[in-house]
Amino acid sequence: MLKMIVMRLLGVALVLLAVSALVFAFGALIPGDMTSVIVGQEGATQEQFEAVRQRLGLDKPLPVQYVNWLANALQGDFGTSPITGRSVASDLVRQFPVSLELALLTLLVSTAIGLPAGIVAAVHANRRLDVLIRVTLLFTFSVPIFVIGILLLLVGSRWAPDLFHVSFTPWSEDPVMHVRSMAMPLLTIAFPITAMTMQMTRASMLEVLHAPYVVTARAGGVREKRIEYLHALRNALPPIVTFIGFQLGILLGGLIVVEQIFSLPGLGRGMLEAINTRDYPMVTATTLVFATAFVIINALVDLLYPLLDPRQRGR
Amino acid sequence: MASEGKTPLLQVENLKKQFHVRSRGARDIRLLRAVDGVSLHLEAGETLGIVGESGCGKSTLARLTVGLLQPSEGRVLIDGGDIWEPGAAGRERRRKFQMVFQNPSGSMNPRRTVGASVAEPLQAKGVRNTAEAVERMLTLVGLDPALATRKPHQLSGGQQQRASIARALIADPAIVVHDESIASLDISLQAQILNLLLDLQEDLGTSYLFISHDLAAVQAISHRVIVMYLGEVVEASAAEEFSGRPLHPYSVALRNATLLPDPAHERARGDTALRGDVPSPMNPPSGCRFHTRCPLATDLCAQQKPLLRDAGRGHLVACHYAEAGAGEVATQEGAL
Amino acid sequence: MSTAPSAPLPKTRLRRPYLLDQLLRHKGGAFGLAIMALFILLALFGRMVAPYDPNANDYLNLLSAPSAQHWFGTDELGRDTLSRVIDGSRIAVAVAFLSVSIAMAIGVLIGVISGYFGGMVDSVLNRSQDVLFAFPTLLLAIILVAVLGPGLFNASLAIAIVYSPRFARIARASALSIKTSEYLDAARLAGVNTPTILVRHILPNVMPPVIVLAALSMSTAQLAYASLSFLGLGVSPPQADWGSMLSKGRDFITIAPWLVIWPTVALVMLMLAFNVLGDAIRDVLDPSHSSSKSTDTLT
Numbered sequence: 026m027l028k029m030i031v032m033r034l035l036g037v038a039l040v041l042l043a044v045s046a047l048v049f050a051f052g053a054l055i056p057g058d059m060t061s062v063i064v065g066q067e068g069a070t071q072e073q074f075e076a077v078r079q080r081l082g083l084d085k086p087l088p089v090q091y092v093n094w095l096a097n098a099l100q101g102d103f104g105t106s107p108i109t110g111r112s113v114a115s116d117l118v119r120q121f122p123v124s125l126e127l128a129l130l131t132l133l134v135s136t137a138i139g140l141p142a143g144i145v146a147a148v149h150a151n152r153r154l155d156v157l158i159r160v161t162l163l164f165t166f167s168v169p170i171f172v173i174g175i176l177l178l179l180v181g182s183r184w185a186p187d188l189f190h191v192s193f194t195p196w197s198e199d200p201v202m203h204v205r206s207m208a209m210p211l212l213t214i215a216f217p218i219t220a221m222t223m224q225m226t227r228a229s230m231l232e233v234l235h236a237p238y239v240v241t242a243r244a245g246g247v248r249e250k251r252i253e254y255l256h257a258l259r260n261a262l263p264p265i266v267t268f269i270g271f272q273l274g275i276l277l278g279g280l281i282v283v284e285q286i287f288s289l290p291g292l293g294r295g296m297l298e299a300i301n302t303r304d305y306p307m308v309t310a311t312t313l314v315f316a317t318a319f320v321i322i323n324a325l326v327d328l329l330y331p332l333l334d335p336r337q338r339g340r
Numbered sequence: 341m342a343s344e345g346k347t348p349l350l351q352v353e354n355l356k357k358q359f360h361v362r363s364r365g366a367r368d369i370r371l372l373r374a375v376d377g378v379s380l381h382l383e384a385g386e387t388l389g390i391v392g393e394s395g396c397g398k399s400t401l402a403r404l405t406v407g408l409l410q411p412s413e414g415r416v417l418i419d420g421g422d423i424w425e426p427g428a429a430g431r432e433r434r435r436k437f438q439m440v441f442q443n444p445s446g447s448m449n450p451r452r453t454v455g456a457s458v459a460e461p462l463q464a465k466g467v468r469n470t471a472e473a474v475e476r477m478l479t480l481v482g483l484d485p486a487l488a489t490r491k492p493h494q495l496s497g498g499q500q501q502r503a504s505i506a507r508a509l510i511a512d513p514a515i516v517v518h519d520e521s522i523a524s525l526d527i528s529l530q531a532q533i534l535n536l537l538l539d540l541q542e543d544l545g546t547s548y549l550f551i552s553h554d555l556a557a558v559q560a561i562s563h564r565v566i567v568m569y570l571g572e573v574v575e576a577s578a579a580e581e582f583s584g585r586p587l588h589p590y591s592v593a594l595r596n597a598t599l600l601p602d603p604a605h606e607r608a609r610g611d612t613a614l615r616g617d618v619p620s621p622m623n624p625p626s627g628c629r630f631h632t633r634c635p636l637a638t639d640l641c642a643q644q645k646p647l648l649r650d651a652g653r654g655h656l657v658a659c660h661y662a663e664a665g666a667g668e669v670a671t672q673e674g675a676l
Numbered sequence: 677m678s679t680a681p682s683a684p685l686p687k688t689r690l691r692r693p694y695l696l697d698q699l700l701r702h703k704g705g706a707f708g709l710a711i712m713a714l715f716i717l718l719a720l721f722g723r724m725v726a727p728y729d730p731n732a733n734d735y736l737n738l739l740s741a742p743s744a745q746h747w748f749g750t751d752e753l754g755r756d757t758l759s760r761v762i763d764g765s766r767i768a769v770a771v772a773f774l775s776v777s778i779a780m781a782i783g784v785l786i787g788v789i790s791g792y793f794g795g796m797v798d799s800v801l802n803r804s805q806d807v808l809f810a811f812p813t814l815l816l817a818i819i820l821v822a823v824l825g826p827g828l829f830n831a832s833l834a835i836a837i838v839y840s841p842r843f844a845r846i847a848r849a850s851a852l853s854i855k856t857s858e859y860l861d862a863a864r865l866a867g868v869n870t871p872t873i874l875v876r877h878i879l880p881n882v883m884p885p886v887i888v889l890a891a892l893s894m895s896t897a898q899l900a901y902a903s904l905s906f907l908g909l910g911v912s913p914p915q916a917d918w919g920s921m922l923s924k925g926r927d928f929i930t931i932a933p934w935l936v937i938w939p940t941v942a943l944v945m946l947m948l949a950f951n952v953l954g955d956a957i958r959d960v961l962d963p964s965h966s967s968s969k970s971t972d973t974l975t
Contacts, residue, residue: 278814461866
């Protein structure tokens with residue numbers, strides 16, 4: 026078991042190394058040059074150019090640049106943004122909690138609603154309630170997150186101006202305003218994620234509810250409620266948990282979009298802004314943070330799996 | 341075992357094939373000896389039957405012989421020339437083989453017509469107009485040539501197998517290897533196909549290597565018979581001699597396992613049926629590989645590996661107690 | 677639009693002329709096909725039907741509400757929303773087909789090579805795909821567009837790269853199983869050379885599951901592009917494009933809601949059509965849905 030964990034962690038480390046190399050390569054491949062961003066496109070002399078290049082280490086070969094970049098990044102130093110003049114790390118520290126809060130809240134809400142709703146749907150499979158839920162699902166799957174956001178904005182502008190006319194306020198400044206400013210973004214992103222959780226729970230439960238041991242339990246006179254919530258759910262859980270890994274990709278993508286719609290100062294918005302202003306250190310840093318979070322959480326889900334499913338423990 | 345001076349059509353010399361197998365969870369790679377030192381020969385127009393249980397290396401031997409697999413050791417010679425000789429010579433030799441497979445529905449591309457599949461060996465030879473040859477071949481194997489435009493799944497199992505035979509024979513191969521080619525057909529169809537094969541051999545003079553777990557089928561079609569156990573040849577003999585006097589205890593057990601409409605045979609079946617499974621070829625038993633399941637086994641069998649030896653009339657057997665064994669088994673049976 | 681495997685389908689045979697026939701008989705298929713056809717026609721001939729030039733400014737009617745003159749209203753530059761929604765369908769349809777075709781081409785190429793040849797090639801290709809899978813899809817698409825630069829083709833290429841590993845996986849799995857099939861042994865014995873084997877035997881048998889995946893991927897690709905465009909990474913303005921129209925319309929959402937409503941309607945309708953059609957194509961092509969006789973030969 027311990028050996029397996031060590032091997033997994035080693036694998037994760039290797040993937041992360043490859044990811045960092047790819048992110049660095051992307052940064053290097055983005056058209057344009059950091060020096061010209063700093064010096065300005067016109068009017069700079071060749072000497073000024075060279076001086077800046079040397080100061081930033083851009084005159085060195087790419088592999089050397091990569092190693093330097095990675096070494097600094099591991100110490101939390103992502104360089105200084107040529108656009109804002111601030112250290113990239115300080116921006117990340119400011120942006121990260123916003124995205125994290127939204128992500129955690131989304132997972133909380135989607136599980137709290139999606140899991141019970143999925144069970145109910147499975148137990149009432151193909152009856153009116155279930156059909157209603159599934160039609161809603163089909164609609165949600167056919168709609169991109171930003172469309173949900175826009176629709177909510179439309180509804181909000183008319184019926185809930187209190188939620189609509191709120192710009193992001195940090196928790197430390199005004200908790201009430203903070204909650205109000207997070208409500209719409211959370212609603213937007215939690216919608217499709219909840220639908221997915223429910224869909225997965227329903228499918229997983231349905232499969233388990235027809236399994237021989239559940240039929241046996243039923244034949245043996247175990248109470249229906251006990252069957253549904255204890256026997257079946259316990260066995261339906263592992264696939265649902267694995268599914269979180271898949272949801273996560275959509276969740277992270279959703280964060281970028283939602284932060285953009287509602288002007289939340291999170292990582293996603295930071296990344297888009299950086300791409301538009303050709304803020305190279307910022308682009309690579311935000312991309313790296315997103316990818317790292319994705320890889321690590323997926324690895325955690327992998328490690329969690331054997332705890333939920335005894336059959337996986339022996340492997 | 342070279343015959344009298346003349347080079348046989350096909351010679352297989354001390355053929356070995358090992359696979360590297362990594363079992364689940366295990367770190368080490370283990371060696372699976374699928375075929376372990378098999379030699380045989382086949383004359384033009386002759387049928388050699390190879391019989392053994394599943395897992396004894398028959399299929400690997402078939403694939404090695406036709407050149408779908410490269411041997412780890414040993415040679416396959418056709419007219420005295422190695423089929424793995426580099427360059428065009430080797431490639432030309434490998435083309436003298438054709439094969440008919442076990443699963444009739446899986447041996448033709450489901451998306452192409454039967455005619456296209458049958459024509460393939462000719463096309464690969466560079467022949468442009470194959471329609472006539474396909475028609476002639478389909479007629480020869482007893483199919484309506486109109487079936488050429490159908491897809492394989494529109495044919496019955498027997499028709500599919502006839503079409504496979506047509507494909508195998510269309511490019512005029514020297515040798516056709518049958519790997520359990522009738523196993524998945526029902527009994528009445530098996531008989532039809534066996535008769536077809538005999539007729540075709542008479543007409544075309546093709547040699548067959550007929551591989552099967554079904555001793556009755558092998559005896560019905562073969563001139564000579566080889567018995568394999570765990571990758572090795574344990575007995576080799578002319579078919580008639582073999583059916584009258586199987587020597588190896590394994591052959592005896594195999595024969596007793598077949599159903600024959602003969603009360604004497606039925607009575608004699610007794611408890612000589614094979615017990616247990618074939619041991620793993622990754623870890624074959626010491627000495628004689630059959631000793632773990634052999635009714636005659638002694639300490640000698642566990643220690644010393646019996647070599648193939650002539651037991652008279654060109655009948656080869658690898659057993660310390662072959663002659664005694666055959667008799668002994670018979671008397672035991674009689675007592676029951 | 678049934679996603680559930682309803683009543684057993686009539687015995688289907690995999691021939692192109694039958695595909696259309698089967699789709700039209702499928703309840704969802706006909707519906708999806710109709711909407712798709714509508715959008716494709718709009719994409720091809722929309723400029724002729726559209727009441728105005730999508731980029732013409734009507735300075736007398738800025739942000740005007742839907743009227744007889746401008747059915748869907750106008751935007752902040754006085755451009756006709758209906759004409760722009762129609763013109764935007766060109767981009768939406770083009771991106772969906774382009775990106776899925778490229779993804780299919782890349783994926784099938786990699787998958788077949790990796791499945792058929794195996795060994796080192798397979799390991800290297802697999803590992804590099806694992807690294808691509810380490811990125812959330814939208815993030816990868818965003819960064820790829822940043823690298824490739826904006827524009828219709830680049831955005832499609834970025835989306836194609838993001839989704840190609842899915843095609844590669846499914847193609848690889850099929851190629852692996854076909855590789856060991858008896859008909860491939862028979863072809864090798866017949867002396868058929870490797871390129872011919874790949875084209876004649878592997879490719880046709882790899883395609884059915886790939887086509888099903890392609891059909892199901894159209895809506896995903898469309899969504900990915902709409903998101904990119906919404907984030908400002910699609911085609912450059914002034915080209916009308918649903919995603920960027922929504923993004924711009926958001927600023928005027930309280931005073932001119934028609935600017936976001938109509939592109940949304942168009943987007944959702946097209947996505948619904950792709951989804952329903954994808955499901956229908958899967959129902960028709962997927963061997964596990966057809967009768968038992970063809971099941972064993974199609975897999």
